Amino acid sequence: MRLIVTADLHYNHAKSRSSADDVIDQINRAGGDALLVVGDTGVGDGDGIEQCLSKFTIRGPRLFVSGNHELWTSSGNSLELFHSTLPNRVRQIGWHWLEDAPFLVNDAAIVGSIGWYDYSFAVPELEIARRFYEAKISPGAVNRLPEFGNLILGEETDASLAIVGRWNDGKYVSLRQSDEAFLAGRIPSLRAQLSQLAKLPQILAAVHHVPFEALLPPRRGAQWDFARAYLGSGAMGDMIVGFENVQTVLCGHSHWPMEVTIGRARAINIGSGYRAKRFVSLDL
Numbered sequence: 001m002r003l004i005v006t007a008d009l010h011y012n013h014a015k016s017r018s019s020a021d022d023v024i025d026q027i028n029r030a031g032g033d034a035l036l037v038v039g040d041t042g043v044g045d046g047d048g049i050e051q052c053l054s055k056f057t058i059r060g061p062r063l064f065v066s067g068n069h070e071l072w073t074s075s076g077n078s079l080e081l082f083h084s085t086l087p088n089r090v091r092q093i094g095w096h097w098l099e100d101a102p103f104l105v106n107d108a109a110i111v112g113s114i115g116w117y118d119y120s121f122a123v124p125e126l127e128i129a130r131r132f133y134e135a136k137i138s139p140g141a142v143n144r145l146p147e148f149g150n151l152i153l154g155e156e157t158d159a160s161l162a163i164v165g166r167w168n169d170g171k172y173v174s175l176r177q178s179d180e181a182f183l184a185g186r187i188p189s190l191r192a193q194l195s196q197l198a199k200l201p202q203i204l205a206a207v208h209h210v211p212f213e214a215l216l217p218p219r220r221g222a223q224w225d226f227a228r229a230y231l232g233s234g235a236m237g238d239m240i241v242g243f244e245n246v247q248t249v250l251c252g253h254s255h256w257p258m259e260v261t262i263g264r265a266r267a268i269n270i271g272s273g274y275r276a277k278r279f280v281s282l283d284l
Contacts (some may be wrong), residue, residue, distance in 0.1 A: 001105055004030065004058065004256040006040035006279035007208070007252025008272035010069065011052035016274045022278035024055045032281065034105075038252045038270060039067025039208030040112065042173070044081045045074055050093055063103055064095045065112040067208040067253060072172035079175055082114070098206065102193050108284045113190040115209030115236050115251070116183040122229035126222055127157045133229045134178070136170030138163040165226040187239050194243045204248040204284065211237030211249060216270045217256035241265050248282065249250040 004027050014052035020210050027035070035058045042048030049070065056062065068087055071078040087097040096103055098112025120135045131151055132139055139160040142148040190205070197203055210216055210232030219225055231254050240246055241263045249267045257271025257278060272278050 001108075001280045001284045002031075003034045003036060003110075003204075003284055004032035004279055005036045005038060005206070005250055005270060005282060006272060006277065007068070007250075008040040008255060009037070009042070009052055009277065010040055010274055011042040012046065012048040012069075012216065013274060019277045020052065021055065021157065023272070024052075027279050028057045030279075030281065032058055032060065034058070034063065036063040036112075036206055036250070038065045038112070038206045038250055040069040040252060041067070042069065043072040044070050044078070044086060045072070049086075050089065050110070053090075053093055053095060061103060061105075062095045063098050063110060063112065064090045064113045064205050065098050065208055067172060068114070068169055071169075071175075073174070074235070076174045078173045079177075080204055082219065102197060104247040105284065107200055108204070109197045109200050110204045110284075111182070111193045111197070112206040113186050113208075113236070115207040115211060115232060116179060116186055117209055117230045117232045118235060119181050119182050119229040120234045121210070121213060121216060121231050123219070123225045126163060126225060127160045128226065128237060129130040129156070129160075133255065136167035136230070138165040138226050140164035140225075141166050144275060159222070163222045163226050165223055167227060167230045169230065183233055183236070187236055190236075191239055194240070194246070198243065198245065200245055202284065203243065203246045204250065204282070205240050205246050206250045207236060207240070208251060209233065209236070209253050210269065211240060211250050212262050212267055214260040214262065215251060215254070215258045215267055217254055217258075237262070241255075250280075
């Protein structure tokens with residue numbers, strides 16, 4: 001089976017839609033037996049996700065993994081969106097919601113998870129206290145937004161106060177629990193699927209957030225490095241490669257193409273960004 005995989009199409013984003021349409025046209029021309037989209041197709045509100053997915057013409061199985069942008073909503077309840085609304089919407093247009101059930105084909109299976117982040121990729125040298133990561137705002141940005149003033153305790157270093165950044169999940173995602181708690185639900189859920197598939201010789205795992213530090217973008221300076229805390233979780237990756245039959249691990253999210261070998265697994269970051277989109281073709 002020839003599997004086509006892409007990620008981070010960001011169809012709601014004005015500067016991203018044209019390049020998304022281009023890569024979808026490329027994928028449709030390339031053809032394939034099945035299609036997998038690994039998160040950040042569009043925001044949860046509106047019908048951008050449906051608009052995007054409807055443009056694919058591959059007739060085989062179409063598999064979907066959510067990203068963090070799918071949880072962006074004005075409803076104030078991203079958990080309901082993730083657990084109920086989005087799965088129903090995706091299934092109604094004929095796509096397979098991988099978070100809840102693997103896709104089986106012959107002696108192989110494809111599993112999927114949104115993943116999430118636990119700040120394990122944060123850069124210690126930035127000297128940013130955990131409370132800022134939890135609030136998804138840097139010390140320097142707090143000084144410009146009075147509503148976050150309670151985070152400043154007078155112990156911040158000059159270097160940390162020079163960092164101005166904000167992770168927009170803090171504005172648009174409402175999990176009603178901590179990031180670690182949400183991730184703590186995702187890891188055992190995927191582990192349970194992998195355990196049930198332990199006798200199969202070949203597993204492909206697709207996780208939107210980056211599961212291995214080796215797949216992260218290179219360091220680019222303090223302003224950019226602040227965002228590394230939100231790129232993924234090493235705990236998710238450690239769990240996945242603990243299963244010997246996982247031969248391929250795919251992710252997106254960081255907008256940086258990369259391929260490495262982790263233990264026995266080939267690990268690929270698709271690397272689509274807002275302006276340049278990519279896809280890969282794999283044989284299962």
